[in-house]
Amino acid sequence: MRFAIIDSTGAAIQINEAVGEIDAIEDINARLPKGQLAIECGEDITLDHYYSAGQFKPITVSVDKATITANGVDTASITAHVPDVLSEITFYHADTGKPMTTVPVDPATHTAALQVAATTPGTIHIRVGEPTRIKLNEVVITAQ
Incomplete structure (x- = not known):
């Protein structure tokens, strides 16, 4: 069992x-x-x-674009689809495990969103949900 x-x-x-x-x-x-x-x-x-x-039910996460311009203006939208038992969700810096922000979940759509911008080139790893859980809820954004 x-x-x-x-x-x-x-x-x-x-x-x-x-x-x-x-x-x-x-x-x-x-x-x-x-x-x-x-x-x-x-x-x-x-x-x-x-x-x-x-x-x-799992948490799923998606990003509208995997590459952004590192100009502080261009953004990528990360959307988390979460089970209906959650009223908020935390976005974490996946490399450090440190929380970035906690956002409310829309009770009608069971989604939460985060906009990401960058001012320097590099790779951005963001995870949705507890940092001690497995890393299936992670997105990668490249800032160029």
């Missing part, structure tokens, strides 16, 4: 593979700290998923 442990926000915080003789999911849940819950999940569920309305 494969199961995810989720926290009170619905975030998958741990994925477990149980083999051999295992306890029922109800017994596993009885031993978890308050605010955590074990839920059976498929092979495709990873730590970038949230549990909402009976299903696991």
Whole structure:
């Protein structure tokens, strides 16, 4: 059996593979700290998923253009599509793990957006969601 442990926000915080003789999911849940819950999940569920309305949903991120002019004016728009359990999301500098900004999620579209500009050439790595999670929610922008 494969199961995810989720926290009170619905975030998958741990994925477990149980083999051999295992306890029922109800017994596993009885031993978890308050605010955590074990839920059976498929092979495709990873730590970038949230549990909402009976299903696991990932955060996905996209950028409207991968290259911008390093003039401080040209921008790239990063859009995060998030599960409906989130009301805000943090954008992180992916190389350092430091937060850049936290923005509200539009409750109608379940999206959050960030505009990025640069004044010097280089590569910009931005991740959406917790910095300790896997790096699937990352975009790369090249400033020229």
